[in-house]
Amino acid sequence: MNIRPVREEDIEAIINLFRINYGEDYAIPEFYDPMWVKRGIYSDHIIWLVVEDEGRVVASGACILNAGDYNDNIGEIGRVVVDPEAGDKGLGRSLLAALIDASDERVEFAFAEARTTHPKTQKICERLGMVPLGFLPMAYQMTWRESFFIHGQLFGNGRVLREPGDVVVIPEVEPLAKLSLNNLGLDDSVAVQAKVKPYPSEGKFDVKPLTGEAMVRLLKIEHGRYVEPEIFSALQVDMGYAQLHARRADYLVAQAGDHVLGAVGFHFEEHDKTVRLIELIGEDDTAQGTLLRMAVESAEQKYNAEVLTCDVNAESPRLQQSLLEMGFLPAAYIPGMVFHRTHRPDVVKMMKLRVKWDLGPMELTDISREYFDIVAPAFEKAAKELPHC
Structure with a gap:
């Protein structure tokens, strides 16, 4: 060979x-x-x-x-x-x-x-x-x-x-976290925080699409980029306005007068009718929560997305809870998936389905079925509660 x-x-x-x-x-x-x-x-x-x-x-x-x-x-x-x-x-x-x-x-x-x-x-x-x-x-x-x-x-x-030691997850994530850590032969002890308050989402701000002028101000905000990033993806404002535009990434920017409070980025994949949240920037909790809500609303109303996804930092229980209350559910727990500054954070992959629950024919191995049994019931229950289901 x-x-x-x-x-x-x-x-x-x-x-x-x-x-x-x-x-x-x-x-x-x-x-x-x-x-x-x-x-x-x-x-x-x-x-x-x-x-x-x-x-x-x-x-x-x-x-x-x-x-x-x-x-x-x-x-x-x-x-x-x-x-x-x-x-x-x-x-x-x-x-x-x-x-x-x-x-x-x-x-x-x-x-x-x-x-x-x-x-x-x-x-x-x-x-x-x-x-x-x-x-x-x-x-x-x-x-x-x-x-x-x-x-x-x-x-x-x-x-x-x-x-x-930096990982803190909400209770809904814990079973996935323990299973993934065990599968990789890692210590499966994980801090769990119940009754987490989501980000406030009813702020009153001017919210507009990203412009080159707003980009300059946005790049001066470190939180969500260099400091405590909560969402991970390959698309980021650091790439520059032209690159983001070329890749059809959408950004909504919250402003109070001329002061930029933060931004949320998302990307629509037309073939799969999927919107992925790609970045959440800002130091104001209310601005972050409001932007997050508006991004989800845009995904659902502007793009009629059938699936929404987000790779969430496992060190951010507030974002996990915020997405949970917007209809997202944990689908995967991926230890050490990305690199940020000095370490490799764990990632919680969260998804929201907006289609009728129909998995079609499936064949699973024994070890794969363990994940199916944890993940699928919550998604099936949520799908049955959709208006058109």
């Missing part, structure tokens, strides 16, 4: 591996397009390796390096496929180890998303040594709204850079 970088002449063999494993039903249909695969091979943000056995490609896998912020050191593991005839020879784990090694210590947290329509990708992730960390119900629009599991693993300094 020989693990090596992918070459252009491997394209046909890789596409064939996907057909052997998935027929024509792989989650990303572009994988059957030779030109699309070729662009991935030459991308600066992708490490793509294959396993060769006696001159034949029997496995393929890639690590996508731009999944998070530039300093998060996150790698998204994808394009993983193994020839069933190659047998269980530890190819998956060897491939993952080679991908992490090839990243030159750029990956401290790696993750992958696994489909639930069949157990193949769940089993592949488990064989890679990536453990389930959450269940994302009806997350992506395919033939129907499919659910996914998120799997992950910490590497290098990822475990050392966590500061578990």
Whole structure:
């Protein structure tokens, strides 16, 4: 067996591996397009390796390096496929180890998303040594709204850079937190704070879309950016007005006269009809709560979003509670997912569904089912309370 970088002449063999494993039903249909695969091979943000056995490609896998912020050191593991005839020879784990090694210590947290329509990708992730960390119900629009599991693993300094003593979660997050920490072999003790007050959300401010002039003032506010960030994403005001506009990120800015109080950012993904909250900036609690409410209202009224998501700092129980009271529910707990200044905070992935509860056909592995049993009942109950359900 020989693990090596992918070459252009491997394209046909890789596409064939996907057909052997998935027929024509792989989650990303572009994988059957030779030109699309070729662009991935030459991308600066992708490490793509294959396993060769006696001159034949029997496995393929890639690590996508731009999944998070530039300093998060996150790698998204994808394009993983193994020839069933190659047998269980530890190819998956060897491939993952080679991908992490090839990243030159750029990956401290790696993750992958696994489909639930069949157990193949769940089993592949488990064989890679990536453990389930959450269940994302009806997350992506395919033939129907499919659910996914998120799997992950910490590497290098990822475990050392966590500061578990800073974690404070609301009671609704605790079961997920304990399960994820256990799955990663970490201490599952976590501080739980009940009866948390959400951010006040009925402030009276001038709220307007972000402008270049407001951007200058906004960049002077450190809270929510450099100091105690509460939402994590790859899109931030630091990128500049032009970049945010190019990526179609929306920002609402709260002002009292000429004084900028804060801002909230969100991004609409049209294909999946999903809005993701990407940043919450400000030192005024009422401004933050009001902006958060208005962002959710905009997602629902302007974009008619079917799913809303937010990656919340596990050290921020007030934001967890605020989102909970706006209809969000915890779907995943991801230890050490991101990097901020001196440590790797844990992340609570919260979601809000605005569609009829219909998971479609599902096949789960035993370890994945543990997350389904924690996450799904609360979402199903919430869906039944929607007006159109």
